[in-house]
Each structure stands twice: as C-alpha cells, then as structure tokens.
Amino acid sequence: MVDRGPIGLGTNSALSNGVMSGPAERDRAGEYIRDTLIAGGGLNSAARVRLTAREAPSAFGRLRSVGVPLKERGARRTVVSPDPSVIPGVTLMRMLADHVRSLDGVHVLPGFRVTDLLRRDGRACGVVGIDRGGEQVRIEAPAVILAAGGAGAVWRRHDNQKRIMGQGYALAARAGVALLDMEFVQFYPLVLADPGLPALIVYPPFSREARLTDASGADILARHGLANVNDAILKKRDFFSALLFEETRSGGVFLDLRGVPGEAWHSHPLAIFRRLRFLFRERPVAVAPAVHFMMGGVRAAETGETELAGLFACGEILWGLHGANRLGGNALTECIVSGALAGRFAAERALSRAGTPSRGRKAEPAPVSGAAGNAPDWREILGDLRDAAWTGAGVVRSEGSMRGALSALDGIEERLGRLAPQSAAERVALYDLRAGALTLRAVLQAGIGRQESRGSFLRSDYPAQDDSLWRKNSCLRYDAEGGGFTVSYLPVEDV
Numbered sequence: 001m002v003d004r005g006p007i008g009l010g011t012n013s014a015l016s017n018g019v020m021s022g023p024a025e026r027d028r029a030g031e032y033i034r035d036t037l038i039a040g041g042g043l044n045s046a047a048r049v050r051l052t053a054r055e056a057p058s059a060f061g062r063l064r065s066v067g068v069p070l071k072e073r074g075a076r077r078t079v080v081s082p083d084p085s086v087i088p089g090v091t092l093m094r095m096l097a098d099h100v101r102s103l104d105g106v107h108v109l110p111g112f113r114v115t116d117l118l119r120r121d122g123r124a125c126g127v128v129g130i131d132r133g134g135e136q137v138r139i140e141a142p143a144v145i146l147a148a149g150g151a152g153a154v155w156r157r158h159d160n161q162k163r164i165m166g167q168g169y170a171l172a173a174r175a176g177v178a179l180l181d182m183e184f185v186q187f188y189p190l191v192l193a194d195p196g197l198p199a200l201i202v203y204p205p206f207s208r209e210a211r212l213t214d215a216s217g218a219d220i221l222a223r224h225g226l227a228n229v230n231d232a233i234l235k236k237r238d239f240f241s242a243l244l245f246e247e248t249r250s251g252g253v254f255l256d257l258r259g260v261p262g263e264a265w266h267s268h269p270l271a272i273f274r275r276l277r278f279l280f281r282e283r284p285v286a287v288a289p290a291v292h293f294m295m296g297g298v299r300a301a302e303t304g305e306t307e308l309a310g311l312f313a314c315g316e317i318l319w320g321l322h323g324a325n326r327l328g329g330n331a332l333t334e335c336i337v338s339g340a341l342a343g344r345f346a347a348e349r350a351l352s353r354a355g356t357p358s359r360g361r362k363a364e365p366a367p368v369s370g371a372a373g374n375a376p377d378w379r380e381i382l383g384d385l386r387d388a389a390w391t392g393a394g395v396v397r398s399e400g401s402m403r404g405a406l407s408a409l410d411g412i413e414e415r416l417g418r419l420a421p422q423s424a425a426e427r428v429a430l431y432d433l434r435a436g437a438l439t440l441r442a443v444l445q446a447g448i449g450r451q452e453s454r455g456s457f458l459r460s461d462y463p464a465q466d467d468s469l470w471r472k473n474s475c476l477r478y479d480a481e482g483g484g485f486t487v488s489y490l491p492v493e494d495v
Helices: 030-039 046-065 088-102 167-174 228-234 237-249 262-266 329-349 375-392 401-419 424-450
Strands: 019-021 069-074 076-079 113-120 124-128 136-140 144-148 184-194 211-213 253-256 284-295 311-313 358-362 472-479 484-491
Touching: 019 329, 030 124, 046 069, 046 329, 046 401, 076 237, 113 136, 113 167, 113 424, 124 284, 124 424, 144 167, 144 329, 144 472, 167 311, 167 472, 184 237, 184 253, 211 329, 228 237, 237 253, 237 284, 237 472, 262 375, 284 401, 375 401, 375 424, 401 424
Parallel strands: 144 311
Antiparallel strands: 019 076, 069 076, 113 124, 124 136, 136 358, 184 284, 211 253, 253 284, 472 484
C-alpha cells in the first residue's frame, strides 16, 4: 500500500464529516436507491447504485468490526469522534490506518508519489514513482488498485487536500482508460471564506439559531424560502451552491453564529471551529461555495476491475454511483463498498497469477528538456491553472467561459513544457501540474459538448435540462499525440 503522505490522513476522507448513506439491511434498500437516483439527475449507473445498496450493510458491519464507532440515524451512519473538536473523518482514517498497519502481509509505503502505470501485454503490472528519498522506483505487481481520489485542488476555491489534483485520472487516461462524466463537479455550498481561515466546510447539522445573511444583514434563507438547510446541503447541493454563488456576487454571504447557545460550541460540529483563530461568537464569518467532489471517473465492473486488465479502481475516481450530482453521505459509502470489492478481487487476481509485488529497483527518470524553473514559476503556474478552472469550470459556466479556460490551458501546458525539474520535489510538482491540466481539459471538453444544465453542471447559455437530447453520459479518451481528448456521448443504461 503506497500513499503520498501518512497512510489515510492525506485523503479527502480525513476531512469528511464521517457521514455514510445507505440501507442498514439489504431488504430496505428502496429509499436509498430512489434518493441516489433522484440526486443523480438521471445519469447514474443503475447497476452501480443497486450494487452499492446491496453491499453497504456488510461494509458498515466491517467498519464496526475494526472498532469504528458508528451512530445510526435512519438511512445514515455517522462516525463519532471521542473528541468533538476532531473532524470525524480524521477519527475514521486514523482507526483504519492503525488497523492496516496491524495486518500481517501488508507492506505500507508512505511518502511514495506514483507517476506512471506499468503495462505489459495489455495488462497493468505495477507502478513507477518517486519514494520518500527522492529516488525513482518501480514496483511490479500482478494487480494495481487506483484509490487516488478526485481533483478538487485544481480549482481556486476548494475544500480538498491541497495535493489532490487529478493524478488518478491522469494515470488512467494516459493508460488508455476512458473517463466518463468529467464535466460534473460538485460544489459544497458553505465553506469558510474569510481571509486567513482554512477552506473548511460548515458541517451539518446546521444549528437552528444560525443565520445566513447578505452584506446588509438580511436573512438569505428567509428570502429564498429555505426552511430546511440540512436537507438542502444533503440532497440539493447543486441548487443551494448556485443560489449562494449568485449571492456572493452581490456582496457576499455571511454565517452568523452569534445566536447559537454556548453549550453547542462544545459539541460537534461547532466544537471544530473553536480551534480556529476567529471570533465566531462576536461577528459573522464569510462563507462561499467551493469545489468538493468529482462525480466523473473510470468505469469498472462489480469487481472493481477497469477496462485495462489488472487495473482496479475504488472511491471518488470511480464513475457510476452519483450521476450528475452526489447525494450527501454517498462519498464514504462508495469508498467502503468499492474499496472492499476492489481489494478482494484484486487480491484474488494477484493470487491466481505468478509473481508477487516487488520493489526497490531504481528506474531512471525520463529526461526532461527545457529551462529550469524557480519557485515563483511553479507557484505562478499553479495559480493560473486554478484561476482557469474557477472561471471556466465554476459553479455556473458558458461556452465562452469554457473556451476561454481552454485557451488559457493551452498556454499553461506550453509553459509546463519549457520547465526542466532539477530535483525530485520539482519532478513531483511538474507531474502534479500536468495531471491537473489534463483533468481540467477533460472537464472543459466534456462540458462544452453538453448543451444543457443538469445536476451540478449549470450553464447560463443552456439553463434548462434536456432529457430528449442529453440524457447521456460523456465518454472521453485521451489522445497522447494531440494532447487532448476525443469526446462521445453514450445513452444512459437503465438496466
């Protein structure tokens, strides 16, 4: 098991609220399936939704069996942190990481940055990457599982870990694996936006005494007739994010917690805010939507195996469950269900083939021509990439904004081509920037072709959903010679 940082803690799961949607029993899956399909706007893989509903009860049980404290409430389970000031996702990932380290036969390799997939005879057979010491290393294995997360850090405003920039999508696309529905990017409506504060999401449940106001102090929720904010956060993030995005353009949105009782600050979720250097109980704090989750990704069988034999995938990088918009709580459910399936069947595949994972053989880094870049070059290019993503693939898009971002992306990629990394850290930085640029290109190309608004994908020039023409999944294949994608749109399979 390799990870760019400490096992588990560099993931978006560690930043989560620890909420999991799904039926407690297999025979009570109907409501969960319905809610997931409704949220997905008609583009979900119905087979993937049913699979998740079927496997969720045993996945929840597996978490409990390793000591994860889960509180059940209706169709959702929540990880309970012993310390309410600790994000529940941190509690979850620490416990799972400890369990992994206790297992016999599992070798953990933190600080390893994968830069390429090894392929032989049409199969995935390992990875190439840079280890903690800065050496380029080959790891050969009978099966590979991609669990690289999404790409939120490509955008200027996001609530993801800062290094999650679409590396998994880039690995898959360059290996010839198709990417589906990449235009669908979910924004979380309430993320801290005051200068000096981290981009931390305002976790539900939303206190009854809390208010959302505009710059004049007027109540935004009352103006728009929103009585149940928690329901909007969980089930209507696309609508709520668009509403708050327009409000921010008119002067800003502020979360006023001054009326919240004192005892609430000692419980989750407000206890988390007590660690931040901001006087939440004395003045409102600015909030705004930010990129949260990628609905698109690679297609896989129930086993988790992709179209490239030997390559499995799980978690956010996997396509199918969410459709055009993710139901709140389905991110972790997807991780624990698809992770268990991919792990089981990849292990079976590996055991059925000769050879075991081997590492330690140095691999010479591919020569990079160009001029050496200094630190400002890298930071400036990253800033320009994030600006292009935010302006071209933000909450509301148009053909003009997307094509403008594509033009900016051409310039960014041309600048990246002139850089010659002089150290292992710079090689990783260049790889991450190229992965982010490739992922953004996929998002933009798929978006330009979709002439409608649906779920999290909103266009000002095509504001209506059009089921007669666009109830289709986008499918992108990378053209290594041309540097772009070929895009097609496939009818949704309802079976």
